[in-house]
Amino acid sequence: MGRAERDLVALGIATAAILLFVGTGGMVVPQVIHAWLGGGKTPDPLLVSTLLLNIALVIFGWRRYAELTSEIAERRKAEEIARQLSEIDPLTGTLNRRSIGPATDQLLTDAHASGRLAAFVMVDLDNFKLVNDLNGHLAGDALLKLTAERIRALLPKDALLARLGGDEFACVVPYDARNPDRIDQFASLLIERVSQPSEFNGLTFEVTVSVGMAADIPGRAQGSPVPTDAQTLIHRADIAMYHAKKQGKNRYFWFEEAMESELRFRSELETGIRRGIPRGEFVPFYEQQIDLATGELTGFEMLARWRSPTLSTVSPEIFIPIAEEIGLIGELSENLIEQALEDAKEWDPKLSLSINISPVQLRDPWFSQKLLQMLVRHSFPPQRLDIEITESCLHENIGLVRSIITSLRNQGVTISLDDFGTGFSSLAQLRSLPFDRLKIDRSFVSELKDGEDSDKLVQAIVSLGDGLELPMTAEGIEDPTILTKLQKMGELKGQGYLYGRPEDAGAVRARLASAGLLAARAAPDGECVLTDGRRAAG
Numbered sequence: 001m002g003r004a005e006r007d008l009v010a011l012g013i014a015t016a017a018i019l020l021f022v023g024t025g026g027m028v029v030p031q032v033i034h035a036w037l038g039g040g041k042t043p044d045p046l047l048v049s050t051l052l053l054n055i056a057l058v059i060f061g062w063r064r065y066a067e068l069t070s071e072i073a074e075r076r077k078a079e080e081i082a083r084q085l086s087e088i089d090p091l092t093g094t095l096n097r098r099s100i101g102p103a104t105d106q107l108l109t110d111a112h113a114s115g116r117l118a119a120f121v122m123v124d125l126d127n128f129k130l131v132n133d134l135n136g137h138l139a140g141d142a143l144l145k146l147t148a149e150r151i152r153a154l155l156p157k158d159a160l161l162a163r164l165g166g167d168e169f170a171c172v173v174p175y176d177a178r179n180p181d182r183i184d185q186f187a188s189l190l191i192e193r194v195s196q197p198s199e200f201n202g203l204t205f206e207v208t209v210s211v212g213m214a215a216d217i218p219g220r221a222q223g224s225p226v227p228t229d230a231q232t233l234i235h236r237a238d239i240a241m242y243h244a245k246k247q248g249k250n251r252y253f254w255f256e257e258a259m260e261s262e263l264r265f266r267s268e269l270e271t272g273i274r275r276g277i278p279r280g281e282f283v284p285f286y287e288q289q290i291d292l293a294t295g296e297l298t299g300f301e302m303l304a305r306w307r308s309p310t311l312s313t314v315s316p317e318i319f320i321p322i323a324e325e326i327g328l329i330g331e332l333s334e335n336l337i338e339q340a341l342e343d344a345k346e347w348d349p350k351l352s353l354s355i356n357i358s359p360v361q362l363r364d365p366w367f368s369q370k371l372l373q374m375l376v377r378h379s380f381p382p383q384r385l386d387i388e389i390t391e392s393c394l395h396e397n398i399g400l401v402r403s404i405i406t407s408l409r410n411q412g413v414t415i416s417l418d419d420f421g422t423g424f425s426s427l428a429q430l431r432s433l434p435f436d437r438l439k440i441d442r443s444f445v446s447e448l449k450d451g452e453d454s455d456k457l458v459q460a461i462v463s464l465g466d467g468l469e470l471p472m473t474a475e476g477i478e479d480p481t482i483l484t485k486l487q488k489m490g491e492l493k494g495q496g497y498l499y500g501r502p503e504d505a506g507a508v509r510a511r512l513a514s515a516g517l518l519a520a521r522a523a524p525d526g527e528c529v530l531t532d533g534r535r536a537a538g
């Protein structure tokens with residue numbers, strides 16, 4: 001029996017009993033009173049028992065009714081709490097991920113009915129994990145509460161606020177279609193307010209936020225005002241927020257269609273990289289490195305190339321950062337290095353091999369062990385290997401970087417500082433690490449084509465290297481003018497398109513074969529045989 005039915009039955013019993021009481025009682029009560037007072041005859045016992053039964057029924061029915069009513073009230077209260085728990089975020093008291101959808105749909109309908117629009121604003125704290133990890137969850141919770149309060153203070157009365165989970169908030173703000181700038185102003189103000197320093201337990205925190213926004217302007221099909229639904233708005237605002245993060249955080253963006261295709265391309269790249277590594281789609285190309293004074297070839301820099309069967313050419317400047325982000329740079333790089341070591345073994349042993357190492361790889365305390373093991377496995381002399389690291393490595397865990405560099409150098413590997421001049425490292429930092437060479441970034445070198453000013457800049461960089469007593473390589477030599485200028489500046493090595501584009505292993509082999517620069521290998525009869533099969537004279 002349902003609760004309402006039981007309710008009715010109890011109420012029914014009580015009512016029936018009251019009616020009966022009125023019916024029989026009307027007759028019996030005067031008789032009883034009369035008898036008690038000593039007059040008249042004893043009342044009919046049957047009628048008396050009926051009356052007593054009646055009274056019992058009234059009491060029982062009423063009590064049961066009262067009990068049920070309070071039971072129901074309790075249950076309603078519990079249900080309300082459960083509903084709130086499922087719709088309200090307990091930490092901040094805002095709506096939650098579940099309830100913001102239906103609430104947004106309702107708000108959109110209301111806004112449209114009164115000729116207004118609404119914007120969905122996604123707000124994500126930047127580096128919140130760091131606050132949590134460094135200061136504990138209590139501090140993190142306090143910061144989330146404060147952030148919710150700060151946002152709420154900026155919102156108009158009819159807006160919605162929700163915490164979607166973690167450090168992600170969302171607001172839905174109705175606005176006048178003629179005044180969309182209001183949302184922009186709201187976003188800038190929000191970014192400003194939320195990033196105000198805050199205190200907790202004597203510690204001061206500063207966080208920034210990234211904001212993505214989407215409005216329900218499109219989606220009105222054939223003149224009928226069909227509002228964009230909440231799910232679409234949430235999805236779009238999320239994409240815009242992700243875009244804001246990518247653009248460097250602490251800023252806001254409105255959703256644009258292009259962001260969605262960009263995101264799709266990015267996820268295609270991620271899957272492509274995951275799949276491409278085991279399928280051998282990543283191959284090393286090689287760029288010649290030349291002694292500028294003599295024009296002699298001294299070695300090659302290995303540059304990663306992706307031979308993707310589905311995507312057109314993707315530059316390493318795109319796929320390396322993605323591989324870093326998705327945690328595959330180590331695997332990708334090791335795969336390339338193994339191939340390069342095999343390729344380079346076929347070259348004249350006086351030719352060096354330079355490889356680029358990502359800062360992410362230098363966070364791995366086992367990196368130097370791994371690299372040295374690879375050298376042993378491929379019987380490649382460490383003295384022929386040079387690793388190029390960028391200045392950004394110097395801003396990371398400098399202790400670990402130093403110990404990796406030191407252990408590699410102890411085995412004979414040389415270390416070059418890549419993209420020198422672009423990373424703001426101080427002279428003290430440069431001195432503190434045992435580099436073997438500086439590579440002057442191609443952005444400076446290619447400028448030598450035009451103007452005197454750039455000549456002075458490059459000359460200054462060269463003098464700096466001389467001062468540090470470090471040999472230098474100039475990257476990006478594109479034409480003879482640049483080459484001539486560099487030759488006058490000092491003793492340099494160089495590389496660039498003037499000497500040809502990076503080539504694959506086969507092309508390098510052919511180039512070295514014609515220059516007589518392939519390694520000799522021992523033939524079974526002890527005679528020296530070049531790796532391309534020609535027999536060496538003598």
Ligand code: C2E
Binds near residue numbers: 287358475478498502
């Ligand atoms: P990078 O180390 O500065 O490499 C030199 C880049 O300049 C190469 O681009 C090369 O093709 C290009 N270049 C060479 N000569 C010239 C020239 O004369 N003019 C111009 N404009 N450009 C020239 P690429 O191959 O696209 O590589 C781009 C960057 O990707 C590299 O810059 C390096 O930072 C990174 N990279 C490439 N392969 C790897 C790798 O295996 N591991 C890591 N961690 N990074 C890599």
Ligand code: CA
Binds near residue numbers: 301356388418
């Ligand atoms: Ca490089």
Ligand code: CA
Binds near residue numbers: 418419439442
């Ligand atoms: Ca470079």
